[in-house]
Amino acid sequence: MSDKLLYKDESYFVIGLCMDVHNELGKGFSESVYADALEIELGINGVPYQKEVNYRINYKGKVLKHHYYADFVIDNKIILELKAIEKIASGHVK
Known part of the structure; x- marks a missing residue:
C-alpha cells in the first residue's frame, strides 16, 4: 500500500502525530476527543489543516x-x- 501513497512523507508524518495522540491518551475515548488532541498536535507542529470539511457530492449531474x-x-x-475502533478493517482504508 505504501507504494501507492501520493504524499508518502506527509502521510507518515501525520500518522506519527496520530500515534503520539494515541500513546498519550491511550484507548477508550470518542473520536471527538482524539480529534481535539490531534488538532493540538497539528498546531504544535505547524501542519496546515482544516477540520470538519464539508464536501457536496455530485451524482450524474445532480447534487445529493x-x-x-x-x-x-x-x-x-x-x-x-x-x-476510534479496536481494529482497522480493510473497508476503513481508502
Whole structure:
C-alpha cells in the first residue's frame, strides 16, 4: 500500500502525530476527543489543516442531499478520517 501513497512523507508524518495522540491518551475515548488532541498536535507542529470539511457530492449531474464530512484535510492534500475502533478493517482504508 505504501507504494501507492501520493504524499508518502506527509502521510507518515501525520500518522506519527496520530500515534503520539494515541500513546498519550491511550484507548477508550470518542473520536471527538482524539480529534481535539490531534488538532493540538497539528498546531504544535505547524501542519496546515482544516477540520470538519464539508464536501457536496455530485451524482450524474445532480447534487445529493447528503454531504461528505472529512474529519481533517491536511495541507489541502490529504483527507484524514479518524476512527476510534479496536481494529482497522480493510473497508476503513481508502
